[in-house]
Amino acid sequence: MKFRTLLLCCGLIVAAVLGGYGWRYLRFADTPLPGIAADASVVVERGDNLGKVLNKLRAQRIEIGAGVYWQVLARQTGAAGKLQVGEYALATDTTPRSLLSAMRDGKVIRRSFTIVEGWTMRDLRAALRKVTVLKQALPELDDAALMQALGHAGQHPEGRFLPETYAWTRGDSDLDILKRAYAGMEKTLDAEWRTRAEDLPFDRPEQALTLASIIEKETGNASERVQIAGVFVRRLKTGMRLQTDPTVIYGMGSSYAGNIRRVDLTTDTPYNTYTRDGLPPTPIAMPGKAALHAATHPAPGNALYFVAIGDGSGRHVFSASLSEHNAAVRDYVARYRVQRQAEKQ
Template identity: 75%
Template sequence: MMLRRVLLVLLLIGAVLLAFAWQRFRAFADTPLPGIGADATLVVARGDNLDKVLGKLQAQGIATGNRLAWQLLARQTRAAGRLQVGEYALASAATPRALLIAMRDGKVVRRKFTIVEGWSIRDLRAALRKVPLLAQKTAGMDDAALMAALGHPGQHPEGRFLPETYAWVRGDADLDVLERAYAAMDKALAAAWAARAPDLPLATPDEALTLASIVEKETGVADERPQIAGVFVRRLQAGMRLQTDPTVIYGMGSRYAGNLRRADLTTDTPYNTYTRAGLPPTPIAMPGKAALRAATRPAPGDALYFVAVGDGSGRHVFSASLADHNAAVKDYVQRYRAQRQAVREGAAPK
C-alpha cells in the first residue's frame, strides 16, 4: 500500500515536471527572439547546420537560449536536416518556431528590381550595377559578350528585356535577372505578333519590336500609343520617312546633350529616320506590353503627322494633312514661347 502511494506521488511529480517542461518548451518556441535589430536578416549558406545557424544569430546579438530546445523544436517542426539555403527576414516578432519553419520551407527574402518602360540597354545595365547584394557577373562584359552569355550571340541587346518588376533572391546575379527579362520579352513579343492586325507593313516580330520601341519613346500617354503607332504604320505603307526625333537621338549616342538641332536632323546615321527610309536597324529602347500591342494593332485613321500640344499634358495633336500639321506646329511654337516668356517674367503661363 505504501509502495503504491509512493509510486503515485512520483507519477504526480513526474506529470507536474513534464507539464512544466512542456510549458517552458512552448514558451521558448513561440516567444519572439530578443535582440533582433531593424531590417535584420539571416543568411543560411550551403552546408550550414542548426548549430552554425544559431552561431550566426548570436553573432548578430540575438539571444538564442537553450540549444537542446532548438534541436527538439527542429525535430518537432521537421526542420532538422532540412534547412534551405538563402536569406531570411528576421522580423521583430520572429519566434524560433516561425524561423525554423521558414528555413524548412525556403521562405527566403524576395527582393525586386524594376525595368522601366523606355529604358535603353545602357540605362538598364547602369541600374543593375547599383543594386545592393545582387552579384555582378556582367560588369566586365560589353554588350556583345552579354548577349553571348545569355545564349544569344550576335543579337543586339536593345529592346530585348521586358519592362516589368522581377523578383530575385540573395545569391542571384544580374545575369539571372536579365535572363528572366529576356524570356519575358520573348513571350510578350510572340503574343503580340500572333495577335497582330492584318496587312501590317512589318515582316517580322523584330520589326514589330523596333516599331514598339519608337512608340514607347514618342509618348508616355497610354491611350495615345495606338494612335502614334497608326501614324508610323501609315507612313511606312505610303513610303514616307518616319521622321521621328527619338531615333535620331539614339543614333547620336553620347553626342546628344539634351537639345536636338536642325543640323542633327540632317546628319546621317543608321538611326536617322529623317535621312533614311523605313525602320532603324534595331530597337531604340525597351518597350512595354502596351507599346507592343500598339505596334501590332495600331489605331485606324488617316493621320500622318503629330506634334506635342505643349501644355504639359504630354499629349499630341494629330493631323491628316501637312497644312493642318504646320498650323499645329505653329500653335505649339507660340505656346512654347509664351511659356518661356512667362518663366522669364516670373509669372505662371496662361
C-alpha cells in the same frame, strides 16, 4: 512506509524539475527572439546546419537561448536536417518556432525588380547594378558577351527585355532576371505578331519590335499609342522618312546633352531617321506590351504628322497634310513661348 514516502518525494521533485524545463522550453519556442534589429534577415547557405544558422543569429546580437532547445524544437517541427537555402526575414515578432518552420518550408524573402517601359539597355544595366544583393555578372560583360551568356549570340540586346516586375530571391543574379525578361519579350512579341493587322509595311517580328520601341519613346499619353503607330506605318508605306527625334537621340549616344540641335538632325548616324529611310537597325528602348500591340495593330486613318499640344498632358495634334501640321507646330511654339515667359516672371 518511509521508503514509499521517499520515492514519492523524489518523484514529485523529478516531475517538478521536468515540468520547469517543459515550461521553459514552451516559453522559449513561442517567445519572440530578443535583439532583432529592423529589416534584419538571416541567410541559410548551401551546407549550413542548424549550428551555423544559430551562429549567424548570435553574430547579429540576437539572444537565441539554449542550443539544446533549438535541437529539440527542430526535431519537433520537422526542420532537423531540412533547412532550405535562402534568405529569411527576422521581424520583431519572430519566434524560434516560426523561424524554424519558415526555414523548413522555404518561406524565403521575395524581392522584386521592375524594368520600366522606355528604358534603354544603358538604363537597365545601371538599375541592375544598384541592386547589390543580386549576384553581379553584367559589369564584366559587354553587350555581345551578355547575349552570348543568355544563349542568343549575335543579337543586339536593345529592346529584348520585357518591361515588367520580376520577383527574385537572394542568390539570384542579374542574368537570372534578364533571362526571364528576354523570355517574356519573346512570348509577348510572338503573341502580338501572330494576331497582327494585315498589310503591315514589314514582314519580321523584329521590325515590329523596333517600331514598338519608337512608339514607346514618342508616347507621353498611353491612349495615343495606336494613333502614333498609325502615323509611322503610313509613313513607311508611302516611303516617307519617320523623322522621329528619339531615334536621333539614341544615335547620339553619350553626346546627347538634353536637347537636339538642328545640326543633330542633319548629322547622319545609323539611327537618324531624318537622314535615313525606313526603320533604324535595332530597337532604341524596351517597349511595353501596349506599345508592342500598337505596332502590330495600328489605328486606321490618314494622319501623317503629329506634334505635341504642349499643355503638359502628353497629347498630340495629328494632321493629314503638311500645312495643317505646320499650323499645329506654330501653335505649339506660341504656347511654349508663353509658358517660358511665365516661368521667368
